Amino acid sequence: MFVKICGLSEPVTLAAALEAGADAVGFVFAAGSPRTVDAATVRELVQAVPASVHTVGVFRGQPFDEVVETARAAGVSTVQLHGGEPVSELDRLREEGFDTIRALSLDEYLSALATDPSGLRRHRLLIDAPTPGAGEPFDTGALLADPPHGQWLLAGGLHPGNVGRLIAEAGPGGVDVSSGVESSRGVKDAALITAFLAAARAA
Numbered sequence: 436m437f438v439k440i441c442g443l444s445e446p447v448t449l450a451a452a453l454e455a456g457a458d459a460v461g462f463v464f465a466a467g468s469p470r471t472v473d474a475a476t477v478r479e480l481v482q483a484v485p486a487s488v489h490t491v492g493v494f495r496g497q498p499f500d501e502v503v504e505t506a507r508a509a510g511v512s513t514v515q516l517h518g519g520e521p522v523s524e525l526d527r528l529r530e531e532g533f534d535t536i537r538a539l540s541l542d543e544y545l546s547a548l549a550t551d552p553s554g555l556r557r558h559r560l561l562i563d564a565p566t567p568g569a570g571e572p573f574d575t576g577a578l579l580a581d582p583p584h585g586q587w588l589l590a591g592g593l594h595p596g597n598v599g600r601l602i603a604e605a606g607p608g609g610v611d612v613s614s615g616v617e618s619s620r621g622v623k624d625a626a627l628i629t630a631f632l633a634a635a636r637a638a
């Protein structure tokens with residue numbers, strides 16, 4: 436089970452995620468989030484991340500050049516796009532040398548499945564709630580009829596108490612969490628991060 440802990444901005448909770456065995460750590464560059472960080476802060480933070488752990492920059496609706504410039508300045512390995520950007524933008528990010536995560540809501544996923552199934556296979560897929568980072572779960576039932584191919588990730592309202600059940604029900608290859616490992620909105624909690632990793636690994 437691939438586990439990503441997202442919305443990190445402080446050395447202590449980044450260390451907790453690494454200590455607990457996270458496969459990926461995420462940093463939010465999208466505007467308007469309580470977790471938004473700047474590239475210089477992330478460049479410092481990623482110095483502590485081993486090469487085996489993915490460092491993910493999270494963007495939503497930002498211009499392509501800004502995404503590339505920010506991701507390069509921050510030194511992240513992977514770009515995650517949440518804004519319904521065309522798949523060609525993710526293709527170009529790959530050409531720029533980044534690994535990619537394409538984040539879609541369930542409706543966006545079902546629409547892409549109908550209109551461009553080959554595009555869905557070119558990038559690591561993350562299926563998220565309609566409002567990313569809000570801590571709101573969604574009904575994964577429709578995924579059972581059309582399960583995604585490959586090692587897709589599930590996000591949206593996950594926390595240590597529900598991640599095991601949702602992994603069992605929806606069958607993702609990985610999970611991504613932000614709100615569910617926070618003590619208050621935007622404030623990460625080391626004990627919750629550790630509990631989330633343990634619950635996801637036990638599923």
Ligand SMILES: O=C(O)c1ccccc1N[C@@H]1O[C@H](COP(=O)(O)O)[C@@H](O)[C@H]1O
Pocket residue numbers: 441442461463465468469470493494495517538561563564567568569570571590591592593611612613614615
């Ligand atoms: O975390 C945010 O604030 C955020 C803002 C804009 C785009 C994506 C964001 N986070 C992503 O949302 C999910 C986690 O959501 P939840 O809080 O656990 O429900 C995850 O994919 C984050 O990368």
